[in-house]
Amino acid sequence: MCEALAERLLDLHCRLLSLYILQDAECLDWENEKPFSESERGSYIIQMWWLYMQGTKEDLWNTVPPSMAQRVFSGMLNESLTILTIRYTQSLPSEARCRLMVVDISNLLLCIAQLLPAICESAKELIGFTYNTSSKILRDIHTKCQELLSCLLLRGAQLEDLYKIFKKGLDNVEMFKSRGTGVAPWILFALPDVFQTCDSRAVSKMDDLTPQASIALELMVLLAQPQPNWALLLKVLCMKKCLVLQAILRSTSANLSRPMHRLPPQESDCGAFLCRADGSCRAVATSSASLNDANFYDLVASASEVILSVGNEEDLARVLMPVVAGEADWAGSFDRRNVWNQIQPPWYEALLNLAAPLIPTTADAVVNAVLTGATMYQAMSLVLACFGHFWAGVHPNLAAVATLVQERLRTDVVPLNGSCLLQVMVGALYGYLLRRSEEVRKEVKFQDEGQSVARDKGQLSRPEDVSLAVAECLCSIDEDNKHTDQIDELLEIVSKSHRREKGRDGQDGGSSRVESDQKMYEVLASDILMSNTGKRSLKILHHFIKCNDQWLYHQLGLGKQTEEVVPTRAMVLRQPLLHTMFHIGYRPFDQVLSGEWVPNWLNLLQIPMGLHPDRVWKQISSRWDFRNPTSSAQNVHIINSISNILKQ
Structure with a gap:
């Protein structure tokens, strides 16, 4: 009975997502020569998808058993992410719509980083130390997010940054090297505050992270669970x-x-x-x-x-x-x-x-x-x-x-x-x-003060x-x-x-035992x-x-607060609907578009991702400036150089 109910719920939400939430003709018109909404915002579909996922998660957490809620939510996240990954990695936007794709993918990765802790059991699963996890859905989600990140970097980075990376020769390009057992690169992009003091290339196990980063990741997983762990x-x-x-x-x-x-x-x-x-x-x-x-x-x-x-x-x-x-x-x-x-x-x-x-x-x-x-x-x-x-x-x-x-x-x-x-x-x-x-x-009477014992x-x-x-x-x-x-x-x-x-x-005794293993x-x-x-x-x-989670994040050196937060709250803070609609955590939507957040493209392009040159060329050749090389002489020189390097 529970299995059947979970399947029906999952099927219902997947249909709603694919047929209604993720459909918008104006946003998806990649060949349109006019910028979407005059380049003032990202797509409606990412924002509505985020709001729908947040609301559905709260409903599932409050109405069905915890394990069923996580199963349905993870299925929704995985299925909708499949649609979005195929849509963005295979799109060929016009020059006016190129910026829209970059903004949408960056918003999407930030959203997934906030939603993913709800279906994880530990920080290791959240940051994808290894893909050899027991959950096939988690492996799929990390893989799709990795595809989105590579698409974002290869299509969104400046031509000059791409040239600096590829002019070293294919053998010296970091993104072609195996990822190993480190943090998933897309997590480094989507959680910049957590990893701001970490050298991602030196992180191969949880102990390599700073104490604040390790605790913050476990805390994110703890607070996202449908019931106390x-x-x-x-x-x-x-x-x-x-x-x-x-x-x-x-x-x-x-x-x-x-x-x-x-x-x-x-x-x-x-x-x-x-x-x-x-x-x-x-x-x-x-x-x-x-x-x-x-x-x-x-x-x-x-x-x-x-x-x-x-x-x-x-x-x-x-x-x-x-x-x-x-x-x-x-x-x-x-x-x-x-x-x-x-x-x-x-x-x-x-x-x-x-x-x-x-x-x-x-x-x-x-x-x-x-x-x-x-x-x-x-x-x-x-x-x-x-x-x-x-x-x-x-x-x-x-x-x-x-x-x-x-x-x-x-x-x-x-x-x-x-x-x-x-x-x-x-x-x-x-x-x-x-x-x-x-x-x-009943009162116990004593005989006298001097004989209170006898x-x-x-x-x-x-x-x-x-x-x-x-x-x-x-x-x-x-x-x-x-x-x-x-x-x-x-x-x-x-x-x-x-x-x-x-x-x-x-x-090895004392509090250090909690870091040894799960058992x-x-x-x-x-x-x-x-x-x-x-x-x-x-x-x-x-x-x-x-x-008082915001106070705790502040103690760990994370979050947006610049002033000291006093932990005196006795009730869970419920964010208003408008805040949830226009913010991903504490970050506003479209920060890449507004310039409030400028990712370090050069550093991100130098993270080992295990990419193959053919896959890289497929994404780079889909850029507008590669399909229509009519820009300045310098850009034409860069395009020809990168093309020759990747085609050799």
């Missing part, structure tokens, strides 16, 4: 030493005015289709056009969650610790007197989440022990025993970041037993028990009462040296485990998505990037 999102965040994650942390932490107490989202059904009822769907819900303090808090917590999940000790020291140390009273969170304090910085909340795997089991064990008659001394001993027993289930970065914090802690701040790690683990358990005790809102057993008959009592005792777990030996034993277990993990990590960053993303906090973090970061 969590693995690709993680790659964009963490690649090139977490460049994007650092930018997000710096900006959002600077806008966060104060710490706050953020409760976990309610695990309930929001009413949306296929809602998992885990609360993560409410993470990005907002009715405001701008981000507020709560949004900035969530963003810092989410970014901290990602770097804590993926990074190694070097990444944590480079990315997270500057954010931590940038706060005025960051060390107060590790003071033993603040174990009970639930108003925490967002990065500290992310740190508490690392201890989450052992907290529910430990809490259940301790509460059940007290309910069956255990004393509070025995309960605290059981807490430490559970911490040591279940430590293997905790993310190793908890010990790593605790060590980094311990090295930077001020002397006037004393954590529980002098250990930041114990402070974090006890704080996580305290918060969990406190939330558990509030599930039933409760009357009759009053501790309910789990919520026991949870609150145990939580209060946790604040003094290291007092009077009652559990010193157990604490030291726990810290020794953690220290040995940390040394093993540090040795196993090696040089690796897919596994890392799956690990993050296993927890509700991880799902919520990735959703928040994805929504932020979608809403």
Whole structure:
């Protein structure tokens, strides 16, 4: 059924494109001796094709399953591109219409560069490093775009530039040499801002690109997908030493005015289709056009969650610790007197989440022990025993970041037993028990202030009462040296485990793993998505990037903005219809015609393309000045020289 629907949709749109959108008698009258629209604009068909493709893409993204939407859209793009490629490469325009063909092909290549990311899975597919991709349609599109580029260069370049290239002899012409595994030449033409600082001839793999170019290409693919690609999102965040994650942390932490107490989202059904009822769907819900303090808090917590999940000790020291140390009273969170304090910085909340795997089991064990008659001394001993027993289930970065914090802690701040790690683990358990005790809102009465620990057993008959009592005792777990030996034993277990993990990590660990291969960053993303906090973090970061993509491009040195952009947008910016109609991305249509953009024809003609001299001659001989050599004596000399070189 799905296959049949996809075929019918594709057939419908291909018919509409070929029979209506791509037909215009005035634009296609190549032999007309009068310039089209007095040479003030390009063809209507390219502009209408662009608008139709944009509108159809949005409709497909919103109405059919993602895989079907991409299949239909890629088919439309490929079929319409076949018509356009044949039309322009085989046309023989008059002198008045030669400029129109150059403008149309340049507009067309710019449009395809904006549409192609929607059907790609990675930047490698977008820039066509190799044509040996699993998608036949992608291979076809790159091949047709290459034909259009060669037609544009050989027909649109000045005669003087062509002569400079061919006078060296056929053996020394770069365009006749094999393209190899570099960036597709048409992409270099269509995305000039991305490759402005790259030597295209030295690029044979993704690592040869600048960090900004690599991230920008992956970001283009990520934002064009019909649904969030969590693995690709993680790659964009963490690649090139977490460049994007650092930018997000710096900006959002600077806008966060104060710490706050953020409760976990309610695990309930929001009413949306296929809602998992885990609360993560409410993470990005907002009715405001701008981000507020709560949004900035969530963003810092989410970014901290990602770097804590993926990074190694070097990444944590480079990315997270500057954010931590940038706060005025960051060390107060590790003071033993603040174990009970639930108003925490967002990065500290992310740190508490690392201890989450052992907290529910430990809490259940301790509460059940007290309910069956255990004393509070025995309960605290059981807490430490559970911490040591279940430590293997905790993310190793908890010990790593605790060590980094311990090295930077001020002397006037004393954590529980002098250990930041114990402070974090006890704080996580305290918060969990406190939330558990509030599930039933009944007051717990104490006998008196001096006997707050030794409760009357009759009053501790309910789990919520026991949870609150145990939580209060946790604040003094290291007092009077009652559990010193157990604490030291726990810290020794953690220290040995940390040394093993540090040795196993090696040089390829941490955030650099997302750049190794696709399977690796897919596994890392799956690990993050296993927890509700991880799902919520990735959703928040994805929504932020979608809403503030122009800010991110500005951080990468791309885009049209000359002034600093502030990332405070909470809703996705929808461009007006008129802007979409007259702009390709942020570029206006017909920039080649207006002179706002002048391609470097000489450099483009020196890119290896693997062309054959016969194909080159076929395009050059179709130029107006070659078919009607009635111009100046100098041009006639150039035409004769090029003809003799290519015909030999």
